Amino acid sequence: MNGEMAQLILVTVVTAATPLFLAALGELVAERSGVLNLGVEGMMVMGAAGGFAAAYVTGSTLVGALAGIALGALMALLFALLTVVFAVSQVASGLALTIFGLGLSGLVGSGFVGLKRDPAPHLSIPGLTDLPGVGRLVFGEDYFVYAALALAVLVSFVLGRTRAGLVLRAVGDNHGSAHALGVPVRRVRILAVLFGGACAGLGGAYLSLAYTPFWSPEMTAGRGWIALALVVFASWRPWRALGGAVLFGGATVLQLHAQAFGIGLPGQFMSAIPYLATVLALVLLSLRRRAGSVAPAMLGTAFVPDR
């Protein structure tokens, strides 16, 4: 295997990891505030449908991405209304949101089935992008990838180093105490859930604008659920979520390459490798450091201020 081939595989890995990471990062923020939103798949698929539709009509990938973000956030608003304001069961509402999103996205996208767009533009810096071996990987990705990395930096910084992050974590760890200290618990949670929806919508838009630039019903194909699992895998830490997304995307892409190369193992086993790798990584992580997880104590618990 030469350098160009390795680069090509790595570029594919980045593409496979980006939508997973975007959705996982958003969900991670929502969960750190104590809200478990199982509707990631539904918000993602709405982002994919709305993102493609808007980009197709306006001809602008940026408008498409913004529409994806808006639709994801709109779905999240519905979820926040149910679970944060009316304190309905988060699990039931999340599942309903997924089913609702899968159906509604079919309606939103029904006029756009069978149409295609050019893929989202890639960064191109003369001299750097053409560098052999690493140029395309580092300087030639599409803009979504750089946006995702910027978001990772931002989220990691805000969560760990700012007062806003401290408040968010306090709400997720003990909403009673936070409330007693005068923190607007429900407002914080609504904002966190909205951010989660926006990220999921952006991840969905990535699928229909950059990954495979067309719209087709249910094209997320379960990526929202993988994103949910990644949050647990990452033990609620942003950079670990990035690592998990790359690991999972990488294992998926590598097993496809291994099959194409003719490694002679059964296809079903190869398809299971990403999941096996994830389990293995989880075991290793838990062996290394027991106190590594920062699971929010209030995860899944509704906050009713007058009780």
Place this chain on the structure above:
Amino acid sequence: MRDWVKGAAVVALAAMAGSAARAEDKLKVGFVYVGPVGDFGYSYQHDQGRQFLQKQFGDKVETTFLENVAENDSQRAFEQLARSGHKLIFGTSFGFMDPELKVAKQFPGVKFEHATGYKLAPNLSTYSARFYEGRYIMGEIAAKVSKNHTVGYIASFPIPEVVSGIDAFMLGAQKVDPNFKIKIVWVNSWFDPGKEADAAKALIAQGADVIAQHTDSAAPLQEAEKAGVHGFGQSSDMAKFAPKAILTSLEDNWGPYYVGEVKAVMDGTWKSHDTWGGLAAGMVVMGPYENMPADVKAMAEQTEADIKSGKVKVFAGPIAKQDGSVGVKPGEVMPDKEILGLNWYVKGVDDKLPQ
């Protein structure tokens, strides 16, 4: 429970008798789809067939369709159609088999048809298409067009339908180029655009310059277009996704079959049957042959004509299995029953069949 069913059947029969008297000259035909008609794939193609039927008969038939019907909840859909005076009802998914059979027994006066299943009743027929015939032609084309003598094949699940497609593809390719190579990637999904695209990328990186697929999205074709190699469309004409890459599409075409069945019901000649039609019956249609030299196009058209006339049989012996043992003896043709349960590769396929 039994009394209730009987009672329901009596009520339904009475209702049907009423509607039959009123709508003597108008045949009501119902369709039940597993997916949305907007999927641009399997259910979409069935609905194209329904529209074709409607156009052919004009106001002599009235068609109804129910889309997105869950397989385990489909009994109600069939009952609803049967109760509302539909005389011929098509269930288009494998999973509708048992519910449809149950309803067929309740409504002996209504004709039922079930796609891709294997259970028959006096008023329930089955129908399916020989897609492997088209894949044989695609194999021939690939062997002519490929410069690296290698096709990349994206496969969904190791079921007979997919395996017979791979075998037919290779038999066609080997007729043109005995040393033709196939690289197979199993994605374990019928539909996952992202994964299908990644599989295409992997195959192209490993030197495949023609991509064939037995999955449903247009993603592999788009990757082929991007990489400047060739590909084939699946289920419908996908030319607009890859105008430079597409060679042809393997299209489902149910319209003519639906027209024939409606005609039979109208003439009173409808009988329960098990139909497995291919290119000759028009149930499988090859899309336009594009992006290939004239002689390759002529070859493909000739093979298509020969399969239609019966001169070429895809699974005619001698065919050797992957390990060299005899698959089909010289002078013999593999019986349909064996094709429907095919679980071995032909010689020259370099892949381990997942069992």
